[in-house]
Amino acid sequence: MASAGFLEVRKFLHAGQPSYPRTLDLEADPAEELRITLQAGTLVGPALRRVLARYGQRGGVGRLCGGTARRLHYHRIEQTGDASRPYDYGPPHVLEGVISFVTGAITIGQNADGKVLLHCHSGFIDGDGTLHGGHLLLDTVEVGDDPLILRLCLFSRSAFVVNSDEETHFSLLHPTPME
Template sequence: MTPHFAERAGVRTFIHQGPPLSPRRLDLEVPYSEELRIVLPLASNVAAGVLKALEGRRYGSAVGRILCGGAAHLSYHRMIVTDKLERPYDYGQPVALDGYITFISGAITVGRDAQGAPLLHCHAGFLDRDGEQHGGHLVLDKLIVGSEPLVIRLCLFEQVAYQVLPDAETHFNLLHPVLQEVS
């Protein structure tokens, strides 16, 4: 099948080349979670700050939001059209921004790599110093907090770890929730 857009109940939907994974949305309930509010100060590296806040805590994975704040520097990727039939969209080259950058919103997932180490993933929207809107996949280890603190809320949970697994439908490696035994 050739990847294409289709109209479904008035919504433009992209149909990938691979077989659809059903159900796409996976739901797992956990008996315990911990809410964490992280405030990162001026000039701090966001990836390092989040990982430091998670040190010593018991969790399988986490999800959260960038609530407010700014950046002095960041790098992000947007999706681009490719000439590859099996993967018609992919991340483009990184876009770097410097100066006063204000966050509108951001969604963070803390997953696990093959060795069990934390893996950070974030998509966000933000305004540059001229008020122009930007958005995409943030490179958190290149994100430096600006002149106002960056506030992040995370919900940590055990028994489920988001792990990177290949996805036959999209031809991307995606974070999938994997049930784990309590240690």
Template sequence: MTPHFELRGGVRHFNHAGPARLPRLLDCEVACSQELRVELAPGSQVGESLLSVLERCRYQSAVGRVLWGSACTLAYHRMVTTSDSQRPYDYGKPVVLTGPVTFISGALTVGRDASGAPLLHCHAGMLDSLGQQHGGHLVLQRVVVGSEPLVLRLCLFEHVAYQVQPDTETQFNLLHPVLKEAS
């Protein structure tokens, strides 16, 4: 297997298996957006509850932050090395945490799948009940709010949808911004 990192100017760069796609920055400008503060109640299931809130909003996509809160149980993934030269890294088995888990931060994206249904994507950092640090891709359908509310801040966009599309360079399906009409 070929090495997937190279050192250039003292900085380690990852080499993806597919052809380079430059520039990597994809963006769209929007004329307006809507800010939303969401407070999920203790005991609620995060993915289901967040989708329920968003059901009442007019938007195509959203980005946001986990401001504070806790979970009584959650699952997250971290990247692991594979033996596949075309996709040398993939999500590993879920890590499950129970007991009070305190969120440090998190970045949330609400995109759309191929059929246009909302798709939640979140990376977060947290502390377990022993104070150990954890972080990775949250499985929001497996996160249950703990004894204090989970507070999120979202920015909703009407005319841009983050749609799942294959990415030839990374060999992953990524969220790409696409101009759309509001739903």
């Protein structure tokens, strides 16, 4: 039974061969924790990349702890009609105005060439009080009047590196030891 205001949980069945266990782990000790405050007008993705460049190639995780945005783009998963990849991110939804962050989870990874990737799923409320959420494109997020507060935990000798996934046919971030 769904609570008022909430949709039923959707189950996604992908076309590829399931690979279990889905959970991979890697010890990443020690780690560094950062608290970052981004001021009004800042573009989040480029600002985070500038901060991360000071710490070298590593992976990490983080949280959006509060703040607002003036503009952002986000994607949601949609059915594609393609049997080999039945679900994919749909076209971007664009929000402008006063947008308040409720929560957000960030994964810091890299592609095979070592380029930093920022992956974020977030929930936020627009100026009309409507709740939104999905895959947030951090390079499009412009901080609003209230500073954006982020907490990051950077791993010392490991990273999340993009590899293809046989089940989902997505490129996923996998924990990988680093020198």
